[in-house]
Amino acid sequence: MKIAVFGTGYVGLVTAVGLAELGHHVVGADKVAEKIDKIAKGEVPIYEPGLNELLESNLKKGRLAFSSDLDKTILDSDVIFVCVGTPQGDDGSADMSQIEEVSRMIAENLNSYKLVVEKSTVPIKTSSWIKRTITLYKKTDMAFDIASNPEFLREGSAVSDFLNPDRIIIGVETERAKEILVKIYEKAKDRLVITNIDTAELIKHASNSFLAMKISYINLMANLCEKTDANIEQVAQGMGLDPRIGGLFLKAGLGFGGSCFPKDLKALIKIGEDLGVNMNLLKETDRVNADRVKVFLEKIKKALWILKDKKIAVLGLAFKPETDDIREAPSIKVIRELLNEGANLRLYDPQARENMKELFPEYLARIVYCDSPYQAAAGVNALLIITEWKEFLDLDLKKIKEVMANPIIIDGRNIYDAERVKKLGFEYYSVGRK
Ligand code: UDX
Numbered sequence: 001m002k003i004a005v006f007g008t009g010y011v012g013l014v015t016a017v018g019l020a021e022l023g024h025h026v027v028g029a030d031k032v033a034e035k036i037d038k039i040a041k042g043e044v045p046i047y048e049p050g051l052n053e054l055l056e057s058n059l060k061k062g063r064l065a066f067s068s069d070l071d072k073t074i075l076d077s078d079v080i081f082v083c084v085g086t087p088q089g090d091d092g093s094a095d096m097s098q099i100e101e102v103s104r105m106i107a108e109n110l111n112s113y114k115l116v117v118e119k120s121t122v123p124i125k126t127s128s129w130i131k132r133t134i135t136l137y138k139k140t141d142m143a144f145d146i147a148s149n150p151e152f153l154r155e156g157s158a159v160s161d162f163l164n165p166d167r168i169i170i171g172v173e174t175e176r177a178k179e180i181l182v183k184i185y186e187k188a189k190d191r192l193v194i195t196n197i198d199t200a201e202l203i204k205h206a207s208n209s210f211l212a213m214k215i216s217y218i219n220l221m222a223n224l225c226e227k228t229d230a231n232i233e234q235v236a237q238g239m240g241l242d243p244r245i246g247g248l249f250l251k252a253g254l255g256f257g258g259s260c261f262p263k264d265l266k267a268l269i270k271i272g273e274d275l276g277v278n279m280n281l282l283k284e285t286d287r288v289n290a291d292r293v294k295v296f297l298e299k300i301k302k303a304l305w306i307l308k309d310k311k312i313a314v315l316g317l318a319f320k321p322e323t324d325d326i327r328e329a330p331s332i333k334v335i336r337e338l339l340n341e342g343a344n345l346r347l348y349d350p351q352a353r354e355n356m357k358e359l360f361p362e363y364l365a366r367i368v369y370c371d372s373p374y375q376a377a378a379g380v381n382a383l384l385i386i387t388e389w390k391e392f393l394d395l396d397l398k399k400i401k402e403v404m405a406n407p408i409i410i411d412g413r414n415i416y417d418a419e420r421v422k423k424l425g426f427e428y429y430s431v432g433r434k
Contacts, residue, residue: 001183004029004077006102008039008066010046010158010259010325011119011151012083016066017051018162019081020058022187026065027077033068040066047324047351050159074109079180081149082130083119092266094123103130107137110144115180117147121204121264123271127171127197145177148197150204155258156322167191171200205271208264209282214249215256216288222252222432223295232432233414252432254330254386254412255292257319262289262328293333296412299429300338303408304382308342311405313376316387316413317349317356324351330412331386332359339363348376350389374403382408388415397424 001024005016008030016028030036035045042056058064067073074080084098099122106116116134118127127146134144148171153161168185170192172178178194185192195203222232232252240247256262265286272279304310319329326332329352338345339360347356348370360367370376373392377383377400385392393415401407401424409421411430421428 001025001079001180002077003027003079003081003184004073005081005083006030006070006073007082007084007098007120008032008035008045009083009085010048010155011153012081013039013044013046013055014048014051014153014158014162015081015083015119015151016064017054017058018159019184020061020064021054021163022184023063024184025063026058027073028064028066029070029073030066030068031070036066036068047322048158049156049322054159070105071109074106074114075111077114078112079115079117079184080106081117081119083151086120086122088263088266091270093270094121094263094267096122096126096129099126099130100133103133104137106144107134108139110134110138110140110142113142114144115147115177116144117149117181119149119151121150121208121260121267122201123267124198124201124205126201145172145174146197147172147177147181148200149181150200152204152207155325156320165191167193169200169203170194171197173197205264205268208260209268209285211249212256212261212265212289213282213285215251215261216285218250218252219255219292219431220288225432229434230432231434235432251414253292253388253414254296254334254431255289257328257330258325259327262286293330293337296330296334296410297337299410300382300384303410303427303429307338309344310382311344311346311380312338313346313348313370313373313380313383313404314338315348315373315376315383315385315392316389317347318352318387318389321387321389322351324355326352326355326359329387331356334384334386334412335360335367339366344368346370346376346378346380348373349387350391374399378403379405381406382410385409385411385413385415388413397421397426401425 003024003026005012005028008028016026020026044052082102086094089095127148131146150169168191170181221235225232236250239245240250269279269282317331344366346368353369407426409426409428414430
């Protein structure tokens with residue numbers, strides 16, 4: 001079976017490498033030739049633990065290749081995974097133009113039976129649109145099938161998520177398509193969930209929005225904790241011990257960012273509203289999340305009063321640890337607000353500094369990009385924790401205190417034990433606890 005993976009972004013690249021690792025012959029395709037040339041040499045354009053090694057080993061074994069010749073890749077393939085981007089449009093809905101483009105290309109090159117599997121996160125009914133597009137533009141009578149196989153990988157653990165998934169959702173409408181996908185995922189056949197296509201598409205959206213809701217829920221409880229003597233860590237622990245609730249995704253903090261949750265939540269709201277369903281539950285989830293930065297800024301102001309000309313260290317720029325991705329990162333909103341208030345910033349992140357440098361070009365005079373947390377802390381009036389990188393947990397806080405102008409930490413992710421930090425002489429503000 002010859003497999004093609006269209007799109008070499010996060011999902012596409014991990015899918016191509018992962019399928020090759022499962023033993024299949026895979027060609028990763030992208031219209032950006034420069035990107036393809038680099039990946040074909042083993043250069044991974046994103047920071048993702050473990051991806052480099054697997055890319056190199058599968059390239060060496062000859063199971064994996066990359067191409068920017070899209071027509072040829074389609075002509076040579078039996079199964080095509082569509083992993084191109086579906087960025088958020090102005091009205092919150094996903095922009096599907098890249099999916100349409102690939103569908104038309106497949107139609108024009110339909111020289112043999114092909115199974116087209118959509119893997120990008122897409123609105124319900126996208127597969128039907130792919131089917132209609134291929135049917136409209138194909139030039140032969142050749143048969144094809146469509147399927148939905150949504151991806152659940154998390155940045156930072158994408159490779160292991162792909163190779164050890166909790167479940168593999170397969171949405172199909174023919175026996176032939178089902179058999180092909182069951183064969184591709186033979187090694188994980190105990191975790192297959194086979195449904196119709198609409199159901200598979202909705203499972204992906206429903207999962208992401210549910211997790212987003214869980215995070216907003218715990219953040220709402222953190223707001224309550226801050227007005228009372230309750231402690232959010234203990235509230236989360238107490239709730240999470242109930243197996244019906246579960247302890248994961250109950251970490252209060254600056255809210256969710258990244259390329260999936262914010263976009264998918266808005267997209268599901270739009271899908272529901274277009275279908276005439278009241279989506280207020282998810283709208284509130286989005287609103288609570290949008291308020292997280294406001295709540296955090298209030299804490300900074302409570303500690304520093306006037307922000308103009310204050311020096312502030314920001315530790316953590318990526319939307320979560322173990323990635324260089326800053327898409328929808330809370331750090332961006334925090335930094336923007338602090339700059340608007342006239343503060344001077346010293347920024348540090350183990351991986352995301354280069355990406356952040358491209359933003360805020362007009363503020364270069366007031367931003368210093370630092371090479372270590374200690375350098376960032378030098379002479380500052382307060383230090384902010386925005387992302388819970390392990391490196392920050394292990395900081396020598398005595399050393400940090402020595403270099404700071406004022407020993408004030410405002411921790412947006414509750415990474416430190418409050419008692420310990422206060423004992424070291426810091427003024428310490430965190431989320432949903434004293
Ligand atoms: C998510 C889904 O987990 C994954 O299944 C899907 O395929 C893509 O979207 P990802 O965006 O990589 O993955 O990150 P995830 O680990 O889910 O975290 C998302 C955001 O929620 C991050 O900003 C994180 O900081 C935040 N978060 C997560 C919390 O604020 N609290 C939590 O308890 C968990």
